[in-house]
Amino acid sequence: MFDIIPMKGGLGTVEGFYCDGVNCGMREGEQPDLAYIRSATPCDITATFTTNRFQAAPIKHYQRYEKGFQTDFFLINAKNANAMTGERGIRDIDTIFEAIGEKIELTNPVMSSTGVIGYPLPTEKIIDGFEKFDLDARNSARAAEAIMTTDRFPKELAFEVTLEDGSSFHIAGICKGAGMINPAMATMLCFIVTDADIPAAEMDLLLRESVDTSFNTISVDGDTSTNDSVFLLASRESGSYDREAFRTALDMLTHRLAMMILEDGEGANKVVAFEVSGAATKADAIKASKTLSNSLLVKTALFGEDPNWGRIASTIGASGITCDETRLVIRYEDLIVYSSDYPVLDAQREAKAAEIMKRHSYKIRCDIGVGEASHTSYGCDLSYDYVKINADYRT
C-alpha cells in the first residue's frame, strides 16, 4: 500500500532540484522564454523523443552523449525550435554551454527547444539570459511559463508518495504543448524529476510505458513535431522507492499532464475520449480510435455539438479495420446512438445525445463487435480558433 498526494510547488517540491525562468528577449514583453532545471549532483536521465525523421538539433546533441550518462543541467528555450538548422544548430548548443560553463560547473548539459523551425538560435541572447537566472531558486511556475508557446496556461504537477515503511519520495513535472499534437508522440516538451531512489535500469522502461498510455493517446491535430521530448531525471535524494508506487505516481503524472495539454488544445473547447472495444486486434482498436480522434469531420461535429453518429461510423469504416455494420454499436456515454437494431436515431434519443455533446468532456464508445481488443484515444474539437491560431503562428 502507498499514498499519493498532490502537492503545490511543481518541480520545486522534489529534493535536489532547482529551476527558474527568465525573459532573455526572444519573446516580446515580460513573459519568460528561457528556463533551467539543475540538480545539486549529476543524476540519471532517460528520455523519449519524437518519431519525426527530422529530429531537432537539441535531440541530436543529447544523443551524442553515451548511453547511461548523467547530467546536472537542463536549458530550455521557447520561440525557436533549433530544428532544420543542420550542424550549425548543434554547434550553437555547444557554444552556449561553453559560455555558461565558464560561470558554473556543468556535467553533460542538455538543451531542449520549442518554437519556429528553420532559424538559428540567438546564442548571444541566451548566454546573456543565463546571467538573469537565480541558480538557487525553486521557481517551477516561472520555468513552466517560460516553455509555453501557444499554450493558454502553464502546466505543472507534483505528487508526494508515502510508502508503508513511512518513507516518502516526490515526483513532479512541467510540460508544454497545445498544437501539433498527435498520438505518434504528442508534440510537446515534458520534464519530470524525482527524488525516488529508482534504479537507473528501471527508468527507461517505466518512462516508455507511461508515455505510451498518456502522451501517445492524445491528439489535437494529428501533426508530429521535430522537437517532442519527455525527460525523466532522478536525484535519488529521498532514499525511498517502491516500483509499483513509483509506476502508479508516474502514470498519474503523465496522464494528467497529457489531459492538461488536450484541455489546452489550440482553439479546443472539449476533451473527448474515443473508447474502441470489441476490435479484432489491438492494432485495429488503436487504428480506429486514433482515426476518430484525428478526423476533421468528427472534430468539427464535436465543435458543432451535432449528434451526427454517421460521421463516427463512416470514420471507423474509413480506417480500414475489420468491421461489419450489423455488429457495430455506437454510444455517447451510455446512450446507444447506433446499432443495427435501432438504425434510426429518434428525436428523443437525439435530444439526449445533443445534451451529452454540450458537456465539456464525455466519451464516445464504439463496440466493433468482432473481437476482444480495446483502446482509448483522447481528442478535442476543431474550432475557428484553431484555424486562427495556426494561420499566423509566426506573427
Place this chain on the structure above:
Amino acid sequence: MFDIIPMKGGLGTVEGFYCDGVNCGMREGEQPDLAYIRSATPCDITATFTTNRFQAAPIKHYQRYEKGFQTDFFLINAKNANAMTGERGIRDIDTIFEAIGEKIELTNPVMSSTGVIGYPLPTEKIIDGFEKFDLDARNSARAAEAIMTTDRFPKELAFEVTLEDGSSFHIAGICKGAGMINPAMATMLCFIVTDADIPAAEMDLLLRESVDTSFNTISVDGDTSTNDSVFLLASRESGSYDREAFRTALDMLTHRLAMMILEDGEGANKVVAFEVSGAATKADAIKASKTLSNSLLVKTALFGEDPNWGRIASTIGASGITCDETRLVIRYEDLIVYSSDYPVLDAQREAKAAEIMKRHSYKIRCDIGVGEASHTSYGCDLSYDYVKINADYRT
C-alpha cells in the same frame, strides 16, 4: 492524331443519353434534389467505389447485379446517403425501382445517393418526384445541380473527340463533391457517359487508371465517405473509337472534374499541388505528398499565406519516409525556400515566397534527394469556413 474539343451541354452532348433534375421535396426551396440519367438502349457500365468498409446501400445494391451487366437507368438523390441503413436501405431501392418500373421499362436500374448517413430514404417523395421528370430532356445542368450537397457550384464537362478518319465520339461527366475528400478515393459521386464504341473489356481498366491519377490525388479533409462512386456508361452510338484518344479524353475529363472538386473544397480558397520528387520509392513519394495535402498545420499555413516552410519539412519528417535534412530541397514554384546550403530564409526570399502564396494556385515542390520516385497530390487550404460548414452540416 486526334482532336479533343470542349463542348457545352454536359451529358446532353453524348448520343443516346437523356437526363434531368427535379425537386422532390427532400431539399427545401427550388433547387433540384433528384436526377436521372438514362440511355435509349441498355449500355455497358463500370464503376469504382469507396474504400470505406461501410459501403452505402446503393453500392451494395449495384454489387448484387452480375459482373458485366447492362443498365439503361440511373437515379440519383442528394440530402440522404442511404448509408448505415442495413437491409432496409437495399429494400427501399427495390421499392423505388418497382414503382418506377410500372411507368417505364427498366433494365437493371442503378441508384446513387449522397447526403446524411443513418436515415431511411423517403421512398414516397422519390417515387412522386419521378413523375416530374421530363424523360426526353437532355438537361445536364439540372442533373448536375440536383446532386450537389455542400458544393458551391455544379460540375459538368464534355469533350468531342475527332479521330484522323474523320469520325468522332463524345465523353461527358457530372460530379459532386466538396468535403470528405481524401486520396483513398475522393468523397464524391461522378457519372461519366460516352458514345464511343469502346469494347466492354477495356472500360474497367481505363476507368481505374484514370481515377487513380485524378480523383485519388486530391484531398480536402482526409476523410473518406461511405458513398463515393465513379461510374462510366457507354452507349456506343457514335461507332467511333480509338484507345489512346479515349484514354486521353477520359483522363482530361477526370482530372478537370477533380480540380473542380478541389476548387470547391469546403471553405477552400486555394488549390496547391504538392510535388514530391527524389523519393526512395513510389510508396514514399505518395506517402509524403498525401501527408502534406492532409496536414492541418500545412493547410492552415496555406490559408494564412505564411511561408513557413518548417511545417512542410516537419510534415515530411513526420510521414515516416526515408529522408535526410541535408538532402532535402523545398521550393515554392521555382523559389528555393529550404536547402541545407541556405538554411535561413532571408527577408528577400521570404517576401518572394509570400508573394507566391498569395496566388490562388501554386506548387510546393519537395525534392527528397534520396532516390528517383515522384508523386503529386493536390490539396487546399483550411479556412474558418470549413469549420463553419462542417460544425452544423445537418442543419
